[in-house]
Amino acid sequence: MKQINVGIIGCGSITKFRHAPEYKANPHVNEIVFFDRNIERSKALANEFGGRVVETLEEMFEDRTIVAISDCSSNETHHIHSANALLKGKHVLCEKPIAITVEHAEEILEAQRKSGKKLMVDHNQRFTRAHQKAKEIIESKELGEVLTFKTSFGHQGPERWGVNKSNATWFFKKERSHSGVAGDLGIHKIDLIHYLLDDEIVDVHAFHGAFDKVNENGEPIEVCDNVVSALRTKKGRLGTASFSWTYYGSEDNSTTIYCQKGIIKIYHDPTYQLVVEHKNGEVVKYELEAIQTNDNQTNTGVIDAFVESIIHDKEPIVTGKDAVTALKVIEKIIG
Structure with missing residues (x-):
């Protein structure tokens, strides 16, 4: 080997x-x-x-x-x-x-x-079984075309995750983090929407601010801790996205895709990570795997995919071009 x-x-x-x-x-x-x-x-x-x-x-x-x-x-x-x-x-x-x-x-x-x-x-959200199954359903067109979407990613903040468990974290520094919660959590969901819909967000209207987080001196942080945005894709789909470091309860990593013949709900239910509600009232529930959170570390699949791309000389699943496409949206969000 x-x-x-x-x-x-x-x-x-x-x-x-x-x-x-x-x-x-x-x-x-x-x-x-x-x-x-x-x-x-x-x-x-x-x-x-x-x-x-x-x-x-x-x-x-x-x-x-x-x-x-x-x-x-x-x-x-x-x-x-x-x-x-x-x-x-x-x-x-x-x-x-x-x-x-x-x-x-x-x-x-x-x-x-x-x-x-x-x-x-x-961009590890592409690798979860729920997101991969959702993409499969969307591509099959069993629910018709995607019309709109909403996505959210929020938790209690990087100071709970960082190595020093301190609000002196570099995530709060403008010169090091640059884009705050938008570049930390938001960019994951922007990449996910691009991946799921095989589309690209082109228009952005967003509000953002530092509402609650303070640095080690007790001053408001230099970057945003919350973002709420309205988005339009190249193919004309409309959606909303919210990113937050101030969800002071359980983490929210959910996405909803609204299609012509039903709704796909991802990571709304802790037991059934993917729920498909058909227009005719039929509900299909998939028990796949729990989403990785800061408190529940599981194998992301990213390292394995990276190593496999080297060993077998294949193009990586998330390319630099993909990452730049998502970053362009984040630049529009933070203005």
């Missing part, structure tokens, strides 16, 4: 809970190499998951045994680290958003074109 060594840049929560355990569980991954500006963090993860530590990014980029790299750095450095890794001949899985601006994202795409290596972006 072919095996590869992988590197991970950044050793925060996304690495600890998603990338590192999923690489460790993948039979094609031989060794994980960790880098973080805080070397104690990388040492801790190397101890937890088995692997080794490098002290500099140059060491990781120059290591010819490392075939692929996960860029789990904060948003403002993706265009630097991912582009450099590609140009050094590494396949790259970049965390979302691909970059803080479309201009920076294009730098990564240009590096990918020059290098000829794989570039995948971690």
Whole structure:
């Protein structure tokens, strides 16, 4: 069996809970190499998951045994680290958003074109069984054409998820996060709508603000903690989308697709992750799998898909182009 060594840049929560355990569980991954500006963090993860530590990014980029790299750095450095890794001949899985601006994202795409290596972006909502089943139903046209949609993604905020469990989190800093909840949660659902409907959002009317979150000094955060938007796609579908860091109860990751002959409800019911209500009154319920939440970490399928694209030389399921298309919508949302 072919095996590869992988590197991970950044050793925060996304690495600890998603990338590192999923690489460790993948039979094609031989060794994980960790880098973080805080070397104690990388040492801790190397101890937890088995692997080794490098002290500099140059060491990781120059290591010819490392075939692929996960860029789990904060948003403002993706265009630097991912582009450099590609140009050094590494396949790259970049965390979302691909970059803080479309201009920076294009730098990564240009590096990918020059290098000829794989570039995948971690829009993990495409991989859930409920979303894949919903896409299958939509494509079958058993409910006719899609007319409208609504989608939501919200939880109690990144300070509960971050490695330090603190409101000093980089997610609240304009120069590092850039787009707040829009780039953290919103971009996932924008990519999902593009995927489910095989369409692209072209018109946006949105309101956003920092309503409740404060930083470590007790001041309102510099980025939005809530977004409410109205959207129109290239094919003329209309929809609404809400993203929030202030849902101070259970997480909401639901989507509803309204079609000519019925409704598809995704992640509304904890037992039946997909419910199809037909116009004639028939209801079909699918028990698939619980959505991954910050409190319920399960295998996303992203790492496995990335490794498979390398091993079998296939185009990644989420390309850099897909990620830029979603980022363009986020830029319109935050104005």
